[in-house]
Amino acid sequence: MKPGKIGWMLVVASVLMAGCRASEIDEDTCAQNTDCATGQQCNKATGQCVAVSPQDRNPLCTTSEDCLPSELCHPTAKVCVQTCRASADCPDTAKVCDVVSVTDSTKVCHCATDTLCNQGRQKADLVCSNLDRVCTPRCVSNADCGTGRTCDTASGQCAQAQVEPRNLRCQQDTDCLKLELCHPTAQVCVQTCESSIDCPDAAKRCDLLSATDTRRVCKCSTTELCNIDRDTPDLLCSSEYSVCMPKCTADTDCPTGQRCDATTRQCKPEASNDTGKPCTGEGQSTCAYGTHFCSSAQCTPLPAPTCENYAKFTGKGGLGTTGRILYNARVVSAATDTAACGATTFKRVKIALSAYSNVPFPSTKDALSGLFLVKVDGTVWNGSMQVLSSSDYVVSGTSRERAEITVSLCADPSSTNLSTGFYFTNGNFLCFQANY
Incomplete structure (x- = not known):
């Protein structure tokens, strides 16, 4: 064979051999776990696929590419977790198939x-996370936990970090x-809403901002709920505006x-502004x-x-200055009436209430709503x-702005007096x- 031809064949052979070696290397190299075969994971330090067993696998991840094909990287725990359709798909270490969270319907x-x-692990270095209900490595410092979480070194659990009250x-x-x-008069931030579903537990009622402002905001009912999830009970449910302040x-x-x-620690409009100002008629007038x-x-x-009716009344958060306003009351009569009251408490006491409103009162009593009587025990x-x-x-009134409402109690x-609240x-x- 001629020297030139031999040289050409050696070149071809070396290229083929080099190509074969490159192919073999590509099968073993990796950038993430999904590049490796079943039973292997990627050692990112060396870029090589290595065999892995439950005894030495570290489940920590940054993205789902760090996990096996049947797994995903948990969005908050940042560990690889098995996906599933039913509990039968899960290993004995984590046997319950459920959604990732209330906002993520993926099942793991x-x-x-x-x-x-x-x-099955040689070293008991995992804990079942109280926050995410998935197996995570024990933490030894806050750096081992995700954003907004701190390490409880005694239990090895990552816990939700305490947030400074807003x-x-x-x-x-x-x-x-x-x-x-920003509430225009209370000057506090309030959640807007379309229905109560949009509102937090602290203020669950979605209502008009005021009688003259149709924007809807979340309103509170009790001071206790305003302080839910707050370490310091520094808020109250305003009786003026029904918002947490x-x-x-x-x-x-x-x-x-x-x-x-000073008594209730609530901010209230200065009552002295209009006191003594001349007015005509009755009710609101120009006051x-x-x-x-x-x-x-x-x-x-x-x-x-x-x-005492007011002192024992627990619904003060439903009061305010924007609804219909009661400004006077008087006794109309007190007489025996077994037809209306029965044979036991048969004295019928009629009390006339005077009220004004910037929204017309309904034309008939049957359409009247939102009026409540509070007994001396607060009920x-x-x-x-x-x-x-x-x-x-x-x-x-020309706009049905005043009403005289007589209630019967x-x-x-043998009674001669009644303590009432309305x-x-x-x-x-x-x-x-x-x-x-």
Whole structure:
């Protein structure tokens, strides 16, 4: 054979041999676990696929590419977890097939105990996460946990980090989160909503911002709920606005035009602004809505509730200054009426309530709603049901802005007085000692 031809064949042979070696190397090299065969995982330090067993596999991951083909990287625990359709697809170490979270419907295998997580492992270095219910390596420092989590070194569990209580105070909407607005008078950030489903547990009622503002916000019902998940109970449910507000200790803690009530620690509109101002007629007239009424040609503060009915009433979060306002009460009559009251408490006491509203009162008593009676023990009755006849409901004013509402209460025949309390939803609380 000629030398030239031999040289050419050696070149071809060397190329073929080199190509074959390259192919063999490609089968063993990897960038992530999915590049490797079953029973192997990628050693990223060497770029080689290596055999792996339950005794020495580290489940930590950054993305699902770090996991086996049948696994995913858990979004918060950052460990590889087995995907599943049913519990039968899961290993004995994590036997419950369930969704990743309430917002992620992907199903994965969840664990039950630390012991099962470490089944088959030479070293018991895993725990069943209290937060995510998947097997995770024991943590020894905060660096071993994800964002917003801290390490409980005693248990090896990653726990949710405590967040500094948020200050709700604001001046404008841009001071609040995306789905919030700055309450124009309370000056706190409140959640906007379309229905109660949009609202947090702290303030679960979706309602109009006020009688004159149709934007809908989440309103609270109790101070206890306002402080749910807060280490320090520094909020209260405002009786003026039905929104969660910081407690005040001085007038400087309140928005302009409001004062701090030292007893309730609530910021309230300054009652003195309209006091004594001339007015005509009765009811609201030209007086400040929700805080004053016109009496003897002067704007007069609404009577403060001091009765036991109010003290024991637990629904103060449903009060305010934007609903229908009660400003007066009087006894109409007290007489025996077994037809209306029965044979036991047969004295029928009729009490006339005077109210004003910036929304027209309904034309008939049957359409009246939102009026409540509070008994001396704090229990609440439907006050509208105590209006027994059409003549007990009289509406007046060009815009039906005033109403005289007579309620009938049944009392013991020997009684001479009743302690009563009344309110409209989002309105004031009126105490009345009925003597007869």
